[in-house]
Amino acid sequence: MRNTKQRTAVLEFLRSKRQHCSATQVYDAVRVKFPNISLGTVYRNLSQLLEDGKIISVETSDKCVYYDGFTSDHAHFVCERCKEIYDFPLVSSISGPEEAGFTVLNQRVVYYGVCSKCNKNNA
Amino acid sequence: MRNTKQRTAVLEFLRSKRQHCSATQVYDAVRVKFPNISLGTVYRNLSQLLEDGKIISVETSDKCVYYDGFTSDHAHFVCERCKEIYDFPLVSSISGPEEAGFTVLNQRVVYYGVCSKCNKNNA
DNA sequence: GTCCTTGCAAATAGTTTGCAAGCCG
DNA sequence: CGGCTTGCAAACTATTTGCAAGGAC
Numbered sequence: 001m002r003n004t005k006q007r008t009a010v011l012e013f014l015r016s017k018r019q020h021c022s023a024t025q026v027y028d029a030v031r032v033k034f035p036n037i038s039l040g041t042v043y044r045n046l047s048q049l050l051e052d053g054k055i056i057s058v059e060t061s062d063k064c065v066y067y068d069g070f071t072s073d074h075a076h077f078v079c080e081r082c083k084e085i086y087d088f089p090l091v092s093s094i095s096g097p098e099e100a101g102f103t104v105l106n107q108r109v110v111y112y113g114v115c116s117k118c119n120k121n122n123a
Numbered sequence: 124m125r126n127t128k129q130r131t132a133v134l135e136f137l138r139s140k141r142q143h144c145s146a147t148q149v150y151d152a153v154r155v156k157f158p159n160i161s162l163g164t165v166y167r168n169l170s171q172l173l174e175d176g177k178i179i180s181v182e183t184s185d186k187c188v189y190y191d192g193f194t195s196d197h198a199h200f201v202c203e204r205c206k207e208i209y210d211f212p213l214v215s216s217i218s219g220p221e222e223a224g225f226t227v228l229n230q231r232v233v234y235y236g237v238c239s240k241c242n243k244n245n246a
Numbered sequence: 247g248t249c250c251t252t253g254c255a256a257a258t259a260g261t262t263t264g265c266a267a268g269c270c271g
Numbered sequence: 272c273g274g275c276t277t278g279c280a281a282a283c284t285a286t287t288t289g290c291a292a293g294g295a296c
Contacts, residue, residue, distance in 0.1 A: 186260085187286095
């Protein structure tokens with residue numbers, strides 16, 4: 001994998017941002033510095049960084065994928081009201097499948113619900 | 124929610140099948156009995172059944188959504204080689220977010236890796 | 247009879263891809 | 272210089288939606 005300035009910019013942006021971002025958000029952000037970058041390039045770089053384990057992805061109830069520059073194991077909480085994505089530590093590493101002869105390469109734990117902020121605003 | 128024969132057929136099919144199915148697979152199956160049913164109707168019913176909690180959905184690394192007629196809490200294992208989806212019991216119910224004032228309505232635990240069958244075939 | 251639901255077809259939107267030119271190593 | 276990568280635009284595909292007719296209750 002070559003280090004092009006576009007690829008570096010995508011990765012740096014995802015690492016600098018605490019929020020999880022959709023491909024379009026990454027595109028918009030990187031475009032500030034590289035006005036000529038194309039959405040296709042962003043998508044290609046995101047897949048490659050994903051495959052390389054440099055970033056991870058979360059699916060929300062929307063149809064689009066969000067990317068996360070923090071690759072350490074953690075769970076995600078998706079608020080169904082404000083759509084915010086929160087990080088949580090993975091409290092228990094789960095080993096069911098490993099015992100059955102399955103190789104776990106990755107695990108994704110996602111909670112869906114209402115976040116504390118929205119809970120307060122509604123009370 | 125009314126009980127139309129189309130909606131019943133979608134739900135019954137998902138409950139009868141052990142496999143998780145994409146919208147198109149549901150469509151093909153239901154079409155055997157109702158040749159005139161349209162894909163749009165299948166999608167509409169799937170969303171409604173989802174919202175009603177009668178079925179659940181799993182996202183795989185493909186871009187399409189798979190539906191599951193078994194709604195009891197369980198984890199999914201997606202084999203990245205043969206794409207098969209396996210069910211596993213949820214060994215630990217996790218309560219991180221609840222303690223922080225978040226309301227968890229749903230949780231999704233998905234493992235990605237290689238299943239025992241593919242592990243054997245490759246050894 | 248009401249109005250939710252259907253079938254059809256067209257529209258949407260996120261993502262992918264072919265191609266020629268560009269740039270990294 | 273070789274070949275991975277880019278920009279552009281067109282293609283793809285899963286899913287959604289508008290509308291008039293049909294069916295559940």
